[in-house]
Amino acid sequence: MEKEKLFCKGGGCTAKLGAGILSRILSKLPQGPKDENLLVGYDSKDDAAVYKISDDIAFVQTLDFFPPMVDDPYTFGKIAATNALSDIYAMGGEVKTALNIVCFPEKMDLNILGEIMRGGAEKVIEAGGTLAGGHSIADSDVKYGLSVTGIVNPNKIYTNNGAKPGDALILTKRLGVGIICTANRVGEASVEAMKAVTDSMTTLNKYAAECCRNFEIHACTDVTGFSFLGHLHEMMDGQLSCHIHAKQVPVFEEALRHADEFLLTAAGQRNRNFTGPFVQFKDIPFAMEEILFDPQTSGGLLISLAKEDAPALLGKLKASGLPAEIVGEVLEKAEPEILVTN
Numbered sequence: 001m002e003k004e005k006l007f008c009k010g011g012g013c014t015a016k017l018g019a020g021i022l023s024r025i026l027s028k029l030p031q032g033p034k035d036e037n038l039l040v041g042y043d044s045k046d047d048a049a050v051y052k053i054s055d056d057i058a059f060v061q062t063l064d065f066f067p068p069m070v071d072d073p074y075t076f077g078k079i080a081a082t083n084a085l086s087d088i089y090a091m092g093g094e095v096k097t098a099l100n101i102v103c104f105p106e107k108m109d110l111n112i113l114g115e116i117m118r119g120g121a122e123k124v125i126e127a128g129g130t131l132a133g134g135h136s137i138a139d140s141d142v143k144y145g146l147s148v149t150g151i152v153n154p155n156k157i158y159t160n161n162g163a164k165p166g167d168a169l170i171l172t173k174r175l176g177v178g179i180i181c182t183a184n185r186v187g188e189a190s191v192e193a194m195k196a197v198t199d200s201m202t203t204l205n206k207y208a209a210e211c212c213r214n215f216e217i218h219a220c221t222d223v224t225g226f227s228f229l230g231h232l233h234e235m236m237d238g239q240l241s242c243h244i245h246a247k248q249v250p251v252f253e254e255a256l257r258h259a260d261e262f263l264l265t266a267a268g269q270r271n272r273n274f275t276g277p278f279v280q281f282k283d284i285p286f287a288m289e290e291i292l293f294d295p296q297t298s299g300g301l302l303i304s305l306a307k308e309d310a311p312a313l314l315g316k317l318k319a320s321g322l323p324a325e326i327v328g329e330v331l332e333k334a335e336p337e338i339l340v341t342n
Helices: 019-026 073-090 110-126 177-185 191-201 206-212 227-236 253-260 266-278 286-293 307-319
Strands: 038-040 049-052 058-066 094-104 130-138 143-152 168-171 217-222 240-245 279-281 301-305 325-332 338-341
Touching: 058 073, 058 094, 073 094, 073 110, 073 143, 073 191, 073 206, 073 217, 094 110, 110 130, 110 143, 168 307, 177 191, 177 253, 177 266, 191 253, 206 301, 206 307, 217 227, 227 240, 227 266, 227 286, 227 301, 227 338, 253 286, 266 279, 266 286, 301 307, 307 325
Parallel strands: 094 130, 240 338, 279 338
Antiparallel strands: 038 049, 049 058, 058 143, 094 143, 168 301, 168 325, 217 301, 240 325
């Protein structure tokens, strides 16, 4: 098959609605009687819903889909699936089944759709899950993702707001994906940088989650469209503060250059507008600020655990080949909520 392009215009998690818009809409939705078995719902701004089935088993449910951020259909399918599967791992769960979500123009070559779905299916298999079906609609643009169901022990759920003062914060993947993909759309990103970013976006968070199993994880989330600082803000939950050491944050170095050249995303600016009031930067270069607000597609896990356990977990993550680093610490609530220094 001749290689065809998907003509990506701004896909991946840069396509998300802004956090501020979503918060206003969700706050106005009608709510029925409280179900005590719904352990995690949308009101907590967490990564997935969790519903208790028995004392030992709870369902973890999530879905994610978006337009392409790369031109190769097979690679796009792998990225979209990896991103959707990630929420199960961020909750401490195990992937069981997945359903395809497909939006595709009827006049486009169906071989392209086949390659997208092949990439997605391979990642579901790698995750240890079963692709059980899906749904498709005709659309003017390509969009793809998964609805994923997993299981977790109700007593071992990783929520995004359980951090404790004194905890260390670990990030398992590099930042800068959105900026490099933006640069790539205008022909400015290097081949090497795009390969590194693609490798990152197609690495399942399964491997980071496996490293966490023998540790007491206080809080966990995956860093995606709302940026590192946006998801960190959700983790603080209005009850805590934190100190981030910018020089310890893993980044794609080429993203710093592109940020200095203002190859930025609209989603990144929405993230700055929403989360910026909660952040204080001290002597941080503009490019690094932008990377911390950059929307990530299929980003890494942001983990909060006891400071004394952090070096051992970091060692396991690095031994598994992940570019993880300890990036900061959780503090008692103070102003600012998030302090970023070098």
